[in-house]
Amino acid sequence: MRWKKKPLPDRNTTEQLARKLGVDELIATLLVQRGISGFEEARHFFRPSLSDLHDPFLMKDMDKAVARIEKAVSRGEKILVYGDYDVDGTTSVALMSSYLNSFYPGLSTYIPDRYDEGYGVSYKGIDHAAGNGISLIIALDCGIKATDKIAYAAAKGIEFIVCDHHRPGAELPPAVAVLDPKRPDCNYPYDELCGCGVGFKLIQALASRKGQPVESLLPYLDLVATAIGADIVPMTGENRVLAYLGLKQINSAPRPGIKALTGSLDKKQLSITDVVFVIAPRINAAGRIKHGLHAVELLTETDTGRAAAFAAGIEQFNQDRKQLDKDITEEALQQIARQGEQDRHTTVVCHESWHKGVIGIVASRLTETYYRPTLVFTRTGDRLAASARSVKGFDVYNALEQCADCIEQFGGHKYAAGLTLLPEQYENFKQKFETVVSRTITPELLIPEIAIDMQITLNDITPKCYRILKQFAPFGPGNPAPVFLTEGLEDTGYGKTVGENGKHLKVSVRQGDSPVFGGIGFNLGDKHSLIRNRNPFSAVYSVDENHWNGSVSLQLKLYDIK
Template structure:
């Protein structure tokens, strides 16, 4: 697959020169920092030295005073409290954090996770009635509830109050809750708007500890859970999230709670944990229970107090995750085959596939996998409760939610945002939807949208790649949305000592005229990659053809010897 390289514009020269002088870094690093909004000495200090004292006062959040008052009343009256959260990673970590913290000193509470298949996303009528029938007087909802007007109204009628902790964008009308904590409320002046759902729950607990003069370090001990939610929910790692993620990852590496320690062991992570380890190894294991069975198992693991118990629970979660991967792989193969075997589908500008027996819990993953092979807006549908239900995923800068909304006359419900959405329709409407969605996408999408984008920071010379340079790059972590891992490119290079590893990957030394440094490059999955008229990259490298190389700089340690390597992101030949 070809990439469209989007090389960041050079920052203003006076800003780069000033920052370079003030913090004693070269112009390449200064330019990269300025492009990330780090353009003064103070901003650089805050960026490179995250400080928990810089967290915002939780009482700046709209309704926080009301939430704390109602929570104190519930505890004072010994009312039953239900901690309610969604079944994904953000929801389950939110519940584990709030339930785990409150249960240390208050026992009259339970947690509740809705069943993906019987109740669906968010606040369910079944959950509300469970609370009322079991004499709960207060529900604290986490990572959901901001649009649950009917369900919260029902709860109020049944004598159950709500404190809503959410981070999704509210509608024009808010639910009749006692308190609604959501930094995206139009009337909320909280300075940072991009908290995860777990982040909002954390601010509630931070406010409670502050108001009741409890030890603040106990709340901070839950930052390992919060770091997982920030990484897995793909929220920007900027501002307050950067501080929380930094200290959360520090705790993950040094003193994680038993459940997370068990997940780390099961994930076989034998190095310092990074955001990518959460996204690709820890997060999917937590998510697996909610995808295939019930997410309650993930919460029970996350709040486990004993490592031996946690390891047994992690084994069960790992088994479910293995089954999830099996479903994912098999359904992806079927979906790709459906595209490849029909010229009409292969030549479309969109992909909409339906098969009644595909597992609902993995269709979002399958949509993403299909985009890796056929880069275009993709919707994967299966049958659930006699309806066709699906997950949509988009490509760079194409609004799939708007495209779906153009087909709303064929849908029973839909929701989502620019890059991901969910939808439900009658099974007999699937063919009509496929046709209309393809027409809408074809009328809106441009050729530039049909090629994946690789965002590149800057050009560097190979001799600039050394440990002094790399050690500064390392301090820019944690990386993620809003603070991506730096990608550089080197111009007019060629390869020597080209080898194939494990029949999948390429290893070679890269050479640049006039430069002494000849770093090792690892190109994962590129052994059979083709370029231009289907010539194999391996053969082109062997012929010492000139190319431009886009890469990340990583440290490789083998038998106690460390060296810098380049992880290849893309190659563009002359």
């Protein structure tokens, strides 16, 4: 890893903030690094509230979307709530359908089949709507590029409201309303919402028209927080407010489906990390292995017993997903080794029988291994479909745009995308993608970087300090957990490798006369030799809690040691 220290802010600024807030300079420094230099900014950061949410009608077309739904309700039209099969899509459908169902029974839900229909709005879904007398489709987490399909629906007398957060193409779809804060002509104050976040803004607008207080929408925020964590959108601005309040909902009064997924966790308070690594993979597993509608059923179920049964089924899908993920990753690594492609700037692998539901996870695994922009292809019908993942600082979406002549269709974000192409274009695409990336990526971007907030001593880590650090959460892109550097550490003799094949490193360290801290370094087992015989070493880490046998202690979560 490249260790990169963030510049320390002006000392006078941090001293003044420390005095205003009554906190240590360490805390004040971290706040100033996050753009917080005054008392009011700090208050909003530490105590997000519903009053921090923006007026939903600031979003372009929101008035049109609300008017169209009100018209559909008043006329008794049939409404279809349509969403993608991933966490963001299924939580969006659960959110919108459960809110509308609270006052209007004339609606149904639809999730496209990952294998039969692929991502986003499908002709099959539109035909389903036409065959069932549906005249309005609310598309969530998809639709921004479905221009032809929405025109096809219009010819059948079906209108669309699009709620999306992906980048629009050159032409917006011919929908009644297109809610997307990334629209160039949208002046909404925050443009990093996930799909479920855009859906929440729509129900916030509907609720305000009905005279319902925004507090009445708190029960839906467990879904929004789950989508924010799973979709890896920035944990800043409105996202952080929604995630903070959603986590409070998850910890105080979660819906039966989410409670069923987290019942086995031995923790009093779940964090965004638990959402990302426990709740989200299981919701995702439904769409990956079977069908996304299973996730919607779980998330909208109000009966505790039935929710537990749905969760048990989804847990089995998740176990199947884990095995597929492990097997395909191993096959992909062998393919890279056989082809002698370790020295390329990109990883592009393909096997026609790989399970489409896990190629995104495999792409992430390969990115961790070789740390370069990665695509994993499999066959779907007469096309090849791929999931793309990138490295920090490199826009894979832009790179794919430059390969558009080899691609049938693509969409996504800076760090993750999906695409399809004809099998005969695979080799052309593979070469062109390598050419584009090698021309535009800088050498340092191919080495993982760890950004260090500041250098501290172990004596700086006190229970009081950690209580305040915890309040920096929820963490995510744009608001990562504070990362520290400490030099002159020594292991007290208890350091060892743990886990399968000694993959992880467990330590017990001190610095001079400091208290002893336990630490865990995932995937750092090969660094054990650096700490033997009380050899001094430096570590980059964050501080978290170790829950073990009912007791809780502070520990260092190691990212790298030298």
